[in-house]
Amino acid sequence: MHELSIAMSIVEMAEEEAERRGDVRVNAVHLKLGALSGVVKEALLSSYEMACEDTALQGSRLIIEEVPVVVFCSSCRAERPVSSVQLFCCAECGTPTSEIVQGKELEVVALEIEEWAHNPV
Amino acid sequence: MGSQPRLVEVRKNVLKQNDLAARALRERFRAAGVFVVSLVSSPGSGKTMFLEKTLTLLRQNYRVAALVGDLATENDAVRLARSRAPVKQITTGTLCHLEAAMVQAALEGWALNQLDFLFIENVGNLVCPSSYDLGENLRLVLISVTEGEDKPLKYPTIFNSADVAVVTKMDLAPAVEFDWHAAYGNIQAVRPGMQVLKLSAKSGDGMDEYLGFLTERLHELRATAAASKENVAHGLK
Numbered sequence: 157m158h159e160l161s162i163a164m165s166i167v168e169m170a171e172e173e174a175e176r177r178g179d180v181r182v183n184a185v186h187l188k189l190g191a192l193s194g195v196v197k198e199a200l201l202s203s204y205e206m207a208c209e210d211t212a213l214q215g216s217r218l219i220i221e222e223v224p225v226v227v228f229c230s231s232c233r234a235e236r237p238v239s240s241v242q243l244f245c246c247a248e249c250g251t252p253t254s255e256i257v258q259g260k261e262l263e264v265v266a267l268e269i270e271e272w273a274h275n276p277v
Numbered sequence: 278m279g280s281q282p283r284l285v286e287v288r289k290n291v292l293k294q295n296d297l298a299a300r301a302l303r304e305r306f307r308a309a310g311v312f313v314v315s316l317v318s319s320p321g322s323g324k325t326m327f328l329e330k331t332l333t334l335l336r337q338n339y340r341v342a343a344l345v346g347d348l349a350t351e352n353d354a355v356r357l358a359r360s361r362a363p364v365k366q367i368t369t370g371t372l373c374h375l376e377a378a379m380v381q382a383a384l385e386g387w388a389l390n391q392l393d394f395l396f397i398e399n400v401g402n403l404v405c406p407s408s409y410d411l412g413e414n415l416r417l418v419l420i421s422v423t424e425g426e427d428k429p430l431k432y433p434t435i436f437n438s439a440d441v442a443v444v445t446k447m448d449l450a451p452a453v454e455f456d457w458h459a460a461y462g463n464i465q466a467v468r469p470g471m472q473v474l475k476l477s478a479k480s481g482d483g484m485d486e487y488l489g490f491l492t493e494r495l496h497e498l499r500a501t502a503a504a505s506k507e508n509v510a511h512g513l514k
Binding site: 158 | 291374435469
């Protein structure tokens with residue numbers, strides 16, 4: 157269960173970014189989460205709430221875009237989805253492949269920000 | 278008066294700090310010419326016994342050392358010290374995995390160029406360590422026959438982050454009716470083409486092949502380093 161430390165890194169990263177942009181308020185953090193990132197979505201969502209407590213991000217939302225695994229299939233000579241993470245075969249032709257093109261993402265891609273309604277003292 | 282909410286692009290890897298530390302470690306390992314192997318497995322798979330045997334046997338011809346991650350105790354380091362190789366414990370407290378910065382801290386002051394092999398034993402856990410690069414040359418995932426054949430299907434991510442799989446406690450295979458072909462098939466399903474070695478650290482069966490595999494990798498590393506040095510020398514002429 158390392159989701160809490162991941163969530164804390166996300167909050168820290170968003171706080172820094174908000175400060176850099178002139179101390180704006182962060183309403184939401186958009187995250188790309190690969191199926192092979194080793195991070196569980198549900199655990200990350202509940203950890204995020206905890207990690208936000210008593211920070212400038214309290215009350216903000218974590219919006220997770222799940223990224224499926226895509227491999228390069230040598231038979232199709234194209235990027236293809238896999239049958240499942242338990243079966244690393246091209247979903248189209250069945251060729252086994254381990255050349256991963258995407259699915260390991262754990263990346264903050266965007267922030268939804270706005271000016272504070274009134275300046276926090 | 279309030280402004281409209283707006284979306285700003287960021288694009289930042291959440292594990293950037295770890296990745297930067299891992300990159301620095303990898304560079305340090307490369308400069309020192311040491312081959313670094315990290316071990317991941319479930320608790321109770323026999324990782325410490327396996328490492329103890331590895332260190333004892335390799336030590337006859339190579340300079341070896343180990344870092345061991347453990348939640349609370351120093352038992353592993355004490356057991357590994359029997360191999361007479363330098364061993365240092367990293368106590369992780371409640372943390373379920375090692376991070377690159379912890380390895381950096383543990384290696385402070387070490388003369389890595391005095392080593393051929395450095396082993397890093399991760400905390401017993403097949404989930405969390407998969408996300409953290411430690412700068413290693415080779416990540417070895419260890420499973421034992423007593424855990425059943427379907428471990429790879431339950432933890433595909435760790436198999437996908439590893440470079441080689443070792444199936445250990447093969448001496449117990451008949452007793453637990455371990456199906457080697459099923460286990461091998463499951464590993465190939467989650468990671469096609471992955472090299473799989475089988476052995477028993479206790480009886481010693483299969484250890485030669487495994488140690489041969491490691492030493493071959495060390496020699497490859499040294500040959501690559503020598504070749505690139507030569508290229509640089511030629512370039513200067």
